[in-house]
Amino acid sequence: YEFYIDLLMELHEREPGKGHDLGAFEASERARARSLLELLTEARIDVTAGIAPELKERERAVHARIAGIQSQLLRAYSQAKPNSAEIAALEEALKRADEERVQIELEIRRKHPRYAALQYPAPIGVREIQGRLDEQTALLEYVLGPENAFLFVVTREGFQAIRLGATAEIRERVEKLRAAIAQGPLRTAYGNYVVNARRLYQQLVQPAEKWLAGKRSLIIVPDGSLYYLPFEVLLTTGELMPEDPRRLPYLVRTYAVSYVPSASVWAGLSRPELRRPEKTLLAYADAVYGEAGPESAVGRAFSSAFGELKKLPPLPFSRREVQGIAALYSREEVTLHLGAEAREENVKGESLDRYRFVHFAAHGLLNENAPQYSGLVLTLPSALRDAREDGVLQVYEVFNLKLNAELVVLSACETGLGKQLRGEGLIGLTRAFFYAGAEAVLVSLWKVADVSTAELMVRFYRHLKAGRGKAEALRQARLELLEQGRFVHPFYWAPFVLVGKS
Structure with a gap:
């Protein structure tokens, strides 16, 4: 899927308006659904019992063939002078292999519906996501590919696919930021925190700023190392470094943030009680x-x-x-x-x-x-x-x-x-x-630190009891801890993230 997303984004940049960006988003959703199947397998839940070995082998073979063709296409596109005849032949081969995959999938759905529901969950489309979002919320879905990172921005009003740059640099900065936060309120780590928190905002959020105007809530769909990044600690402006950390322009001041493993999971959580x-x-x-x-x-x-x-x-x-x-x-x-x-x-x-x-x-x-x-x-x-x-x-x-x-x-x-x-x-x-x-x-x-966690949690539940949504209750509890002064460092107020329905 990583190769396929990279390929579709390459096509989108060459042929904008042809729907390749929507295809890349759907591929990202399919990849995330696959990770659940792998988890179920590791958790000793047997979902393949009873499936004919011949059908399983056909499924495995067509997936391997598609992966091979996609790798060849990526290499062909990356040449200084791409060979159009070679690319056309590979695209035709990919089309035929994908048609075969669809037929096998239909056969599995017909014969083994329980397995199909896990193996081939229907990913949610952009239009359905837009219909579920309110006017003050944006969904940001990230893909950290082997080389390149991408961002899909979904709002009620529109959809954008953005190339963010090198995955390696993003991953390195996430690790540096986490290391700086983990040192707690040490002055020696303060500069490293500010530099990396600002740079990560510029890399991950700033490219989407024009579509976030007027939004108050963000739903983050992370990937890879971004699962361990609380976006709330990112710094939204590049002003001079203040002496008092309470004056820093943390993202938590602007947005209530929640996280989900995929847009499809998020949609599934919006079920009637x-x-x-x-x-x-x-x-x-x-x-x-x-x-x-x-x-x-x-x-x-x-x-x-x-x-x-x-x-x-x-x-x-x-x-x-x-x-x-x-x-x-x-x-x-x-x-x-x-x-x-x-x-x-x-x-x-x-x-x-x-x-x-x-x-x-x-x-x-x-x-x-x-x-x-x-x-x-x-x-x-x-x-x-x-x-x-x-x-x-x-x-x-x-x-x-x-x-x-x-x-x-x-x-x-x-x-x-x-x-x-x-x-x-x-x-x-x-x-x-x-x-x-x-x-x-x-x-x-x-x-986490015992004392600050106890205080944060009581404040969080107090805001829940007052009727605030979960993400906003967490945001208010964090801001109170931050302004109080005793636990001003992100080490104390930022470790917790809300995953799921906000």
């Missing part, structure tokens, strides 16, 4: 952590994500965090599982679909190298006498939960990143909660 949850808040906090055995699920996750790390630190402020949130609601609206009771058995045994908000103040492992091991670490068996579970609520288990929640909050996640920031761990965990029935997931992008 089946029934209103009976209760408001279910929360798990202050889990008891001990040694993790190497053969346990958490041991495997540690060995993949954190090397030799064997013990998780306690989260004492997580108890205060959920108690502060619970105090906003009447006692009968709330269920808390604290300490040793914050255990996996009390997740699987709870009637989760009775709650509007489900809040986990527990360690999370977002594992890039082995996404199937991503999950939430609750009270470990070594701290219990009657443990029946391994203490880690993993992606494949989340798929089997039954939720009816407006929001799931993962308030103490740590990211166990591989050598590259690709986004698989975050995609896996958030999509699993979507599949289970959550409309949105609030998740952190770096190891």
